[in-house]
Amino acid sequence: MTHPEHLDSTVETIRKTPFQATSPINALPPEILSIIFFLAYPKNQIPQRAPFEVLLSHVSKYWRNVAQGTASLWTTITIRSPHSLGWLPVYLERAGKFTSFDLTIDVYRWDKLTRKSKRMRQRFAQEVADNILPVFGRVEKLTILCYQEVTVDAFQSHIKNVSADRLRVFEVRFDPSRDDGHEGHALFTKGAPNLRYLKTTFADCLPPPSALRNLTTMYLNLGPLGNSLTYPAFVDILKATRSVRYLTIAHAMPSFITSWPVHLAAPDFTLPNLECLRLLENGYMAAKFLLSVSAPNLESLWLHCSLDNFGFFFDAPQMQPTTTASTNTAQPAKFARLRYFTAFNDIMYSAVKFATVFPNITHLHLPFANFYHSNQLQAALIFHWPLLRTIVLTLVRETKWTRLTGALEIALPARRQDNHPVDTILVDKDYRLKLDTLVPRIDTFVDIVDLTETNYKEPWWSKDDEAGFF
DSSP, rough: OOOHHHHHHHHHHHHOOOOOOTTTGGGGGOOOOOOOOHHHOOOOOOTTTHHHHHHHTOOOHHHHHHHHHOGGGEEEEEEEEGGGGGGGHHHHHHHHOOOEEEEEEEEEHHHHHOOHHHHHHHHHHHHHHHHHGGGGGHHHHHHHHSSSSHHHEEEEEEEEOOOOTTEEEEEEEEGGGGGGOOOOOOSSSTTOOOEEEEEESSSSOOOHHHHHHTSEEEEEEEETTTTTTHHHHHHHHHHHHOOOEEEEEEEOHHHHHHHOOOOOOSEEETTTTTOOEEEOHHHHHHHHHHHHHTTTTTEEEEEEEEOOTOHHHHOOOOOOOOOOOTEEEEEEEEEETOOOOOOOGGGGGHHHHHHSSSSTTTTTETTOOOGHHHHHHHHHHHSTTTOOEEEEEEESSSSSSSHHHHHHHHHHHHHHHHHHHHHHOEOOOHHHHHHHSSSSSSTTTEEEEEESSSOOOOOHHHHTTTTTOO
């Protein structure tokens, strides 16, 4: 056991030891140390702790000089409260006068935990604007995260008539339960020619069409808009995004969905470059959207919604497949390149119907699937989806396992006998043991593999989403 007097002696010895200029902390040349700092920079920082770059600058005088001279350490600027504004000029100075930077206005905690008047929020937004607008042309990524909608409006009001020449990523979010109403207006009206990623809750607060034409990824939440959005206006937005490859449509007000026409015979508009589509929350909206859109290059479809209202979708004339006489195989009437299909919850009840309209699926992903109707999945696997090679099971429920395993015990050998084998089942690691236990001989018909970030090449799953996937 170390006695206190011994500790005091050790501390005194360290205090009297002269500084060694050749100590390991100072051994590396500044250009190497700068690269190490850059590579060690964390992807996500903990809000309540000092930023990584600030900690580096307090290790030693040498590290401080190197850190302050490494511009890339200071190009991610986060504002969390009025107190953060004091750091803003420091970061801008250390980043350099011409360097692009990312700006995150994350005031969710500040906005939620204390009571503030609308005037106080507007004053805070004005202070941020006074510091940022003179250098806004250098912003490459802008994220606005608030608790209340009125706070989002306060910040967005300052970026209406600005030029965002370098802006690539724009994301804005707030708590939907705090919908206080707002007035729509255009953003970046003086141009945002390099905008590639847009994630917003306001379809009535968008850049002009000229700024949407180069988008490759768009996440549009239609929930908080009330009755302000019409179907023609929505289609105009989608047509403007002529380069979009990844599209997510979430939520929708009942009045908007009801006013949406049903295009049974033929689609109404085309998204020529769309490869991946996610439709969230409202099944009626999802069914109407799939009928209205033509997407000849669509490869991946996610349906995270109820499928109860899909009857008219399955029966629509434009969705009826044709049969090739020479091969006696079904050919889809629409979405001919669709290979990856992800459907949540009650997909199994409609598995045969989906297999009929989407016959060329090669990868079937079933997150949180309801196994009660596994007999429908069994029929789809035996009589449809001849190209299916991979089944993915994630977020698996604890109930009705025997229904699923019973279906697999019948369907997998039948497919192998017909020369259409399912090669792989990818599963969450926690559930692989359960599958091995319930179907001990399943590995004689299919490879059971733990799902990882690299062995499932579905575009959404493997996409490096710049501003956050969900």
